[in-house]
Amino acid sequence: MARVALCLAVTGCTRAADAHVPAGAVITLAGSTSIQPFAERWAEEYAGGRIIVQSGGSTAGIKAAHDGTADIGMSSRALQPAETAGLVETVVARDGIAVIVHASNPVRALTYAQLRAIYGGTIRNWRQLGGPDAAITVITREDGSGTRDAFEQFVMGASHEITASALVTAYSGGLRKMVSQDPNAIGYVTFSQLNPQVHALAIDGVTPTEPSIASGAYRLQRPFVFLTRGAPQGAAQQFIAYVLSDAGQRIARAEGLAPVTIQ
Amino acid sequence: MTDKIQVRGLDLFYGTFQGLKQITVSFPARQITALIGPSGCGKSTLLRCLNRMNDLVAGVKITGTVMLDDADIYAPGTDVESLRRRVGMVFQRPNPFPLSVFDNVAYGPRLHGERNPVTLRAIVNDSLQAVGLLGVEGVGLGQPALSLSGEQQQRLCIARALATAPDVLLMDEPCSALDPIATAGIEALMQTLVARYTIVIVTHNMAQAMRASHRTGFMLLGELVEIGATERIFASASDERTRDYLAGTFG
Amino acid sequence: MMMMIARTRTWMATAHLSDAVIERCLQLAAWSAVTTLALITLFILREGMPVVFDRGPMAFLGDVRWAPTRGHFGLLPMIAGTAVVTAGALLIGLPLGLAGAITLAELAPMKARLVLKPMIELLAGIPSVVYGFIGMEILVPFIRERGTLGGPGYSALAASIILGIMVLPTIIGISIDALEAVPKSYRDGSRALGATQWQTITGVVLPAARSGIVAAVILGMGRAVGETMAVIMVAGNAVQFPGSLLAPVRTLTANIALEMSYATGAHARALFATGIVLFIVSLSLNAIAGRVRSGKRASFA
Numbered sequence: 001m002a003r004v005a006l007c008l009a010v011t012g013c014t015r016a017a018d019a020h021v022p023a024g025a026v027i028t029l030a031g032s033t034s035i036q037p038f039a040e041r042w043a044e045e046y047a048g049g050r051i052i053v054q055s056g057g058s059t060a061g062i063k064a065a066h067d068g069t070a071d072i073g074m075s076s077r078a079l080q081p082a083e084t085a086g087l088v089e090t091v092v093a094r095d096g097i098a099v100i101v102h103a104s105n106p107v108r109a110l111t112y113a114q115l116r117a118i119y120g121g122t123i124r125n126w127r128q129l130g131g132p133d134a135a136i137t138v139i140t141r142e143d144g145s146g147t148r149d150a151f152e153q154f155v156m157g158a159s160h161e162i163t164a165s166a167l168v169t170a171y172s173g174g175l176r177k178m179v180s181q182d183p184n185a186i187g188y189v190t191f192s193q194l195n196p197q198v199h200a201l202a203i204d205g206v207t208p209t210e211p212s213i214a215s216g217a218y219r220l221q222r223p224f225v226f227l228t229r230g231a232p233q234g235a236a237q238q239f240i241a242y243v244l245s246d247a248g249q250r251i252a253r254a255e256g257l258a259p260v261t262i263q
Numbered sequence: 264m265t266d267k268i269q270v271r272g273l274d275l276f277y278g279t280f281q282g283l284k285q286i287t288v289s290f291p292a293r294q295i296t297a298l299i300g301p302s303g304c305g306k307s308t309l310l311r312c313l314n315r316m317n318d319l320v321a322g323v324k325i326t327g328t329v330m331l332d333d334a335d336i337y338a339p340g341t342d343v344e345s346l347r348r349r350v351g352m353v354f355q356r357p358n359p360f361p362l363s364v365f366d367n368v369a370y371g372p373r374l375h376g377e378r379n380p381v382t383l384r385a386i387v388n389d390s391l392q393a394v395g396l397l398g399v400e401g402v403g404l405g406q407p408a409l410s411l412s413g414e415q416q417q418r419l420c421i422a423r424a425l426a427t428a429p430d431v432l433l434m435d436e437p438c439s440a441l442d443p444i445a446t447a448g449i450e451a452l453m454q455t456l457v458a459r460y461t462i463v464i465v466t467h468n469m470a471q472a473m474r475a476s477h478r479t480g481f482m483l484l485g486e487l488v489e490i491g492a493t494e495r496i497f498a499s500a501s502d503e504r505t506r507d508y509l510a511g512t513f514g
Numbered sequence: 515m516m517m518m519i520a521r522t523r524t525w526m527a528t529a530h531l532s533d534a535v536i537e538r539c540l541q542l543a544a545w546s547a548v549t550t551l552a553l554i555t556l557f558i559l560r561e562g563m564p565v566v567f568d569r570g571p572m573a574f575l576g577d578v579r580w581a582p583t584r585g586h587f588g589l590l591p592m593i594a595g596t597a598v599v600t601a602g603a604l605l606i607g608l609p610l611g612l613a614g615a616i617t618l619a620e621l622a623p624m625k626a627r628l629v630l631k632p633m634i635e636l637l638a639g640i641p642s643v644v645y646g647f648i649g650m651e652i653l654v655p656f657i658r659e660r661g662t663l664g665g666p667g668y669s670a671l672a673a674s675i676i677l678g679i680m681v682l683p684t685i686i687g688i689s690i691d692a693l694e695a696v697p698k699s700y701r702d703g704s705r706a707l708g709a710t711q712w713q714t715i716t717g718v719v720l721p722a723a724r725s726g727i728v729a730a731v732i733l734g735m736g737r738a739v740g741e742t743m744a745v746i747m748v749a750g751n752a753v754q755f756p757g758s759l760l761a762p763v764r765t766l767t768a769n770i771a772l773e774m775s776y777a778t779g780a781h782a783r784a785l786f787a788t789g790i791v792l793f794i795v796s797l798s799l800n801a802i803a804g805r806v807r808s809g810k811r812a813s814f815a
Contacts, residue, residue, distance in 0.1 A: 057776045137666040142751075142772040143583060161581070164591075167668050167762050168751035168772060170646075181655055182666060316706060347708035354706075358699035361722050370717065371707040420703070427707060 031061015192256030602674025611685030646747030692726020
């Protein structure tokens with residue numbers, strides 16, 4: 001806290017002479033690569049000061065909030081009990097996780113059970129799902145990614161693991177790219193990453209759309225959480241308030257997230 | 264006395280520089296002919312023309328004829344590899360390959376297709392015998408050639424050249440890297456070899472030419488100034504330049 | 515006269531002083547390099563060794579499951595992945611590299627050499643992520659569509675091909691040095707015995723350059739073992755033993771890069787342990803290559 005105050009004081013001094021940028025603090029956000037692009041969008045529109053957004057992953061973000069190396073930690077997964085100590089969580093948006101296949105794939109809907117079997121390695125051919133006779137290329141994010149965590153939580157459950165023969169992407173944008181190139185691939189990405197080259201499957205009859213995510217009907221989703229050490233204060237609190245405001249939430253919707261405070 | 268090699272009107276150019284000027288000379292069979300002259304006079308260049316080793320130098324142009332027995336070695340279509348089998352060469356610094364003694368001597372015959380281990384063994388033994396290395400202490404067939412002494416290495420190189428059953432042996436200052444005792448040894452070896460081979464030796468050591476050769480030729484600035492029986496050249500050379508060189512006025 | 519002597523003495527003293535200063539600075543620079551290396555080594559060991567001692571080396575080398583968030587730290591699939599991909603890279607890089615080196619050192623005319631050698635050195639300058647990108651965009655779809663045995667394209671084969679190309683400059687460069695170091699007298703001796711150029715190359719030059727070429731291959735191997743970015747982008751990163759060349763694999767380096775930013779606690783330390791393994795492998799390869807090269811130098815003496 002003293003550190004933030006010191007930053008405020010120092011930057012207040014240096015910024016006083018600058019007429020263009022409004023006097024205010026510099027705050028740092030660090031964490032989930034999924035949240036990062038949205039945080040940067042909010043930062044662009046925010047007029048109350050300068051925001052620096054760093055990635056590093058949800059786990060790194062939680063740690064950063066804990067250690068105080070960032071003002072706000074960003075997590076796209078639920079915190080484990082051990083991680084919550086001292087932190088206050090503020091949900092700022094909801095992100096659906098879409099299960100995608102190549103645009104040419106005739107399979108358009110699956111059940112959670114089928115999805116679990118595909119990712120568990122027991123269903124291996126599209127033929128078993130009403131599709132062409134071709135081996136399924138299963139693609140997942142790396143172990144420790146927030147998106148993967150949410151997927152495992154909702155789809156695989158505690159007792160099933162993603163098969164060891166699944167391809168693992170090198171970077172977060174890579175999964176969509178890999179699926180868009182391979183007609184037999186299946187993967188999962190955040191809802192906002194959907195594009196015309198891939199098709200989002202309906203799971204248990206529910207297609208991921210903003211309303212179905214916001215209402216919770218589409219279960220495969222996770223909260224975007226801003227973490228602060230103790231209750232948000234000062235510049236951090238102002239930024240969070242902005243994100244939760246009408247303006248902030250409208251931006252979230254425009255970018256493909258499901259807002260939390262507006263309809 | 265038949266001539267083994269006859270050179271007629273040989274010119275050699277390195278680019279625009281003329282290294283050999285209208286060389287005409289004969290090398291009699293089974294005799295030792297020495298070529299002497301100051302540095303840069305072209306004696307090594309002439310020697311290397313006799314087995315077409317100058318072909319390997321970029322930008323070299325050679326005109327004229329070199330008859331080995333009755334065939335011009337510079338005729339188009341000549342099999343140069345066969346030529347070099349018949350005309351062997353020993354270099355100034357001993358250059359045994361980083362292989363065993365046996366593999367060094369067997370290198371030539373193997374190149375030309377000899378595979379039979381019995382034949383190879385015989386050839387190697389004969390060649391080493393001819394140069395006085397057979398059975399010598401420290402010179403085992405499996406020994407790395409590079410572990411031999413300087414003189415032994417040069418003998419080995421001579422054996423290597425002999426292994427291809429050549430008619431002619433070209434020796435380019437073969438003793439200049441050796442001490443006097445080793446030099447005497449090589450010269451004695453040459454005297455035994457000349458019974459079977461025609462030898463042409465380039466040397467900057469006049470005394471060696473006098474000791475070891477039957478005929479001596481003096482070269483200067485790319486020309487063959489004169490050639491004749493060694494005793495005559497050294498006692499009373501016809502050309503003044505030869506006399507000056509032999510007297511040590513220059514060189 | 516006395517003043518001159520005194521002035522000279524002062525000048526010499528100053529010269530000695532600045533010499534000493536320069537010497538100190540150079541020593542400092544050298545020592546800082548050594549110190550940095552020592553600190554890195556100590557850091558890796560400090561982070562990784564505890565978990566190796568904790569769970570024993572068999573937890574890493576004997577287990578085939580890598581699921582660190584669930585307590586499994588088996589590195590075997592990744593060791594296999596690194597081995598397969600490196601072997602594949604050498605299978606491609608060695609013949610091509612040796613052929614390239616022989617061509618440039620022995621056969622090509624000077625003009626060709628002047629153009630080709632810098633171009634090959636340029637290959638070494640291409641960032642590995644660019645190689646990975648080309649692999650993803652061109653090589654992987656090619657393998658997926660052409661491979662009659664199926665497979666997603668992301669595979670040990672793709673990684674081997676990309677790595678094979680990446681180690682070419684290393685293998686070619688050092689092999690050329692080795693070939694050019696062979697004394698001309700060997701070549702002359704061989705030609706004078708009636709050998710053709712090609713016979714000379716196989717009979718004398720290559721045997722003479724053998725240790726240098728072995729060193730080149732070992733250094734190429736070291737490069738392949740340590741390569742991360744390009745491999746991550748084309749190998750598929752599945753944690754399994756490569757059943758075939760067309761199956762996806764994960765290498766030790768990929769393992770570290772994929773998970774390091776997310777890992778905490780024992781997981782992170784396990785990755786450091788992976789780093790120790792890689793460190794040892796790299797150091798050994800470099801040491802062997804060094805020994806081989808100095809052995810060769812001695813034989814020419």
